[in-house]
Amino acid sequence: MSTPIPPPNQPYDAQPQPGNPYAAQPGQPQPGAPTGNPFAGQQPVGAPFGGGAPFAPVAPARNNVGLGILVAFIAALVAAGIYGAIIGATKHEIGYAAVGVGAIVGFAAGKLGGRNPALPVISGALALVGVYFGQLLGEAIIISKQLPLSVTEIFFDHFSDLNEVWKEDSDALSFVFFAVAAVVAFSTARKTSD
Numbered sequence: 001m002s003t004p005i006p007p008p009n010q011p012y013d014a015q016p017q018p019g020n021p022y023a024a025q026p027g028q029p030q031p032g033a034p035t036g037n038p039f040a041g042q043q044p045v046g047a048p049f050g051g052g053a054p055f056a057p058v059a060p061a062r063n064n065v066g067l068g069i070l071v072a073f074i075a076a077l078v079a080a081g082i083y084g085a086i087i088g089a090t091k092h093e094i095g096y097a098a099v100g101v102g103a104i105v106g107f108a109a110g111k112l113g114g115r116n117p118a119l120p121v122i123s124g125a126l127a128l129v130g131v132y133f134g135q136l137l138g139e140a141i142i143i144s145k146q147l148p149l150s151v152t153e154i155f156f157d158h159f160s161d162l163n164e165v166w167k168e169d170s171d172a173l174s175f176v177f178f179a180v181a182a183v184v185a186f187s188t189a190r191k192t193s194d
Contacts, residue, residue, distance in 0.1 A: 068113015072123050072189075075108035076101070076130035080137060083130065087138025093177055101134060102127040102181035106188025113193065120189040127185035131178050139166050 079101040086097045102124075109123035140154040140162055147154075154162055 063114030063116070065113050065116045065119065068109045068111075068116070068119055069122055069126075071112050072105050072109035072119075072126050075104045076126040077133070079104045080130040080133040083134030084137025084141060087135060088141025091142055093135065093138070093174060095177060095180065097134075098131050098177035098181045099184050101130045102184030102186075103188050105130055105181075106185035106190075107192050109185075110189035110192030113189070115193045119193065120186040123189040124182040124186040127181040128178055131181045135170075135174065135177075136162055136166055139169065 083097045083101050087093055105127045106120070106123045109119045109126070113119040137151070137155065140151045143149070143154050143162070143165065144151045149158075
């Protein structure tokens with residue numbers, strides 16, 4: 001019977017020398033073993049320590065009462081401008097627009113402010129402010145079409161006169177729109193905070 005003869009030693013087949021910290025010891029996995037990826041095991045650039053996605057989207061700010069109130073106030077002003085433009089264009093108060101004012105304010109407060117129980121109440125009050133200023137802006141637009149004054153002059157320079165005209169033109173339906181906007185803002189803020 002013949003015994004197999006091992007092939008002659010190749011230069012890279014040598015056993016690691018004792019004391020060589022870079023050589024793999026028998027029975028231990030080889031660090032940096034080829035995986036096909038020359039960058040395997042490295043921390044990605046821009047990634048937080050410990051790994052993770054390098055450019056993960058930032059979570060929206062939630063449960064920030066101050067931010068919720070601020071954004072709800074800005075939303076009330078924007079909604080008032082839209083509501084006033086609708087009143088000025090149609091010369092009528094439209095209930096759906098008042099609902100929209102309340103929905104926009106409540107959504108902004110609830111989405112960014114979170115679950116604070118004061119936010120629905122504050123958003124209801126801001127919706128009242130939005131409807132009030134929207135109705136005043138609508139009156140100013142209608143008056144500016146009849147007088148040689150701009151909307152900004154009527155609104156800022158003659159505000160007390162504009163408020164008197166608004167009081168004379170207001171009826172029970174105007175105050176129903178206030179109530180509707182406040183209720184919608186309150187309920188929308190509660191629903192979107194979950």
